[in-house]
Amino acid sequence: MTKNIRIHLADDHQIIIHGIQTLLNTVPNFQVVGFSLNGTTVYEDVINNRADVLVLDISMPEKDGIEVVKEFAAKGFPCRVIILSSYDDLKLIKEIMDMGVTGYLTKQCAGDSIIEAVQAVAKGEEYFCETIREKIFSHAxxxxxxxxxxxxxxxxxxxxxxxxxxxxxxxxxxxxxxxxxxxxxxxxxxxxxxxxxxxxxxxxxxxxxxxxxxxxxxxx
CATH class of the missing domain: 1.10.10.10 (Winged helix-like DNA-binding domain superfamily/Winged helix DNA-binding domain)
Structure with a gap:
């Protein structure tokens, strides 16, 4: 029997949360267990919901995604983290991945990649959407x-x-x-x-x- 993957979403736009949740709900063993609308509650929300994977917008109010990741790194990651961002700056991506994040998607490719990303990071793999992966390789x-x-x-x-x-x-x-x-x-x-x-x-x-x-x- 396939184990359910518990997913928490963090974004300050409920319409984006709804869109991602609709996509994730098409996968039988995915379970969206909660969401956060600002960065200050993300860590506790993830703990309380016992999430396996967090999809985190980098531009969160009160405490942005980078600060949230720093909090996770300081307290110990309770789950795998996928960053959802409008930015494709390689220096920023490397900084975030070095802190312990295992997935990075641009918002432009999220619709095509979010399901594959959750499946990958839940297994302990690193995941980049195609545009980011190609940009990293091109730079390398x-x-x-x-x-x-x-x-x-x-x-x-x-x-x-x-x-x-x-x-x-x-x-x-x-x-x-x-x-x-x-x-x-x-x-x-x-x-x-x-x-x-x-x-x-x-x-x-x-x-x-x-x-x-x-x-x-x-x-x-």
Missing amino acids: TKNNPKLNTYKPNVNPLLTEREIEIIILIALEYSGKEISEQLFISTNTVETHRKNIMKKLKAKNTIGIVKYAMNNHLVIS
Whole structure:
């Protein structure tokens, strides 16, 4: 039996809360257990509702989303946190992720990504919506002469994130450097590496690099 995922929403606009709740309610094992309209009550509301996942607007009245995250970090995270924001500034995103947040969505892509984001962070995975993920990767590989900007057909079993990891490995980034560049944990990087090796039937990192070169993901 699939365990229910208890979700708390924090936004100062009830119409946005209603819209997100309507989307989340289409998933059988999602349960929206409450909402907050200002930042000062979020921590206690999450505790009282025993939420597994918090979807938090960064622009909250009285105490903004960043202050709420700092409170969570100081007191111990009682749940997984997904930030919902109009901002796509990479410095801000890195700062928030470094504090312990595991998901980040722009409001423009929330409708397409919120369900997948909740499912991912509830399992302990980090999640970025597509526009943010692409912006982070583009910044990580900026001006690298070995990056092939043309995206050829690759193994359909590979996710977009796994392709990015393959490229960075082939560009000689260490696991720690990949973690820092993509704003994800080293454990997540290692999990991706193991999944990639399994999908490619590669015995080691050399096999991953060969795959990147043979499929023109990087320029040799």
